[in-house]
Amino acid sequence: MGAPLISKDEVLNRLTRVFRENGYGATLSQLSQNTGLQRASLYHYFPGGKEEMATAVVERSNAVLEREIIAPLHGTGSPSERLRAMMRSVDRYFAGGTESCLLGSLTHTPGTHRFESHIKAGFTAWIDAIASVLTEAGLTRRTARVRAQNAVFAIEGALLVCHGIGDTKPFRRMLRELPEQMTAVELSAA
């Protein structure tokens, strides 16, 4: 013993999986089993215990959100192409609706006041990036902001409800339909 069994990055990957499924209610036993490390070894990597593990996970997760989901919004192509690219990333990130959102899981779990700022930062960055693209697409600032919020609500709600009813199809349908709805021209008093 003494030689590291897996890299710290791989440890974080596995911790993330557990926190995504269980929120802050994840237990050290689960985290230990899923990493293959004993509890005491986890404390070697994270002396601050579960709180430090969750903090590391949510910070890295927000970085992934930035890189995998937000960055495509600032890429090349038309606004609606970039929105479709984001939806593909979202579909991949949530494994077609089978995997949960870490921020959502943490929001629901008790004892997560310590992560409030991370949760808020993640959701806000996502909404802001979408709003920026929609502004670029010609929508007013206010409409862009409203539709960006609605899009994130739709994704998070679909994820939750589809998990609850045990059917991921409506989640994927939603992802397909969203870009067109978001960029549609406004109807004044239909």
Added chain:
Amino acid sequence: MGAPLISKDEVLNRLTRVFRENGYGATLSQLSQNTGLQRASLYHYFPGGKEEMATAVVERSNAVLEREIIAPLHGTGSPSERLRAMMRSVDRYFAGGTESCLLGSLTHTPGTHRFESHIKAGFTAWIDAIASVLTEAGLTRRTARVRAQNAVFAIEGALLVCHGIGDTKPFRRMLRELPEQMTAVELSAA
């Protein structure tokens, strides 16, 4: 001692509050504190322990959903009036976005496989009732179903995200805007 301090219905009210906030992660200490009853007294009402408490709470909660939120959809008035009535009920039920959804909280909490059927039943009944009204409003069955799903996704997602970012205003905005969006005429290839 011996005389009941509060009615069983009031016990259920208080248990519901705790389960809504904490999901199945609610502890007997919390349930005891919020009811004013000692743990052992809770076992008098619910010999099956926490599982029986949660079952009673979710079953009653689904009955409330049926009575307070679904029933207005089958009332009098035009379809869009009934949708607006439902949104008012939803706003009241979630206290303007400050209170959580029991079904949502249970969905996210570990150890809730026992409530899967209740969760699915609640969400499904809600979606079906909305779809029925939208069909009545002249939408095709398929469009009605899709928009009903989207409406519940939007409500649940807004509830979650608004809780995460600590601002309930987008939730209430969403409730105001939803009825018009749901009943709008379809645009073919905008």
Added chain:
DNA sequence: GTCTATACACCGATAGAC
């Protein structure tokens, strides 16, 4: 860097007095 062993609090649940 990994492990075994352990400390101590809280968990859900039960026994039994009044």
Added chain:
DNA sequence: GTCTATCGGTGTATAGAC
């Protein structure tokens, strides 16, 4: 119908050997 007292199990966290 309420309570105090207590059980066994598991929770997070730590000590210390190798």
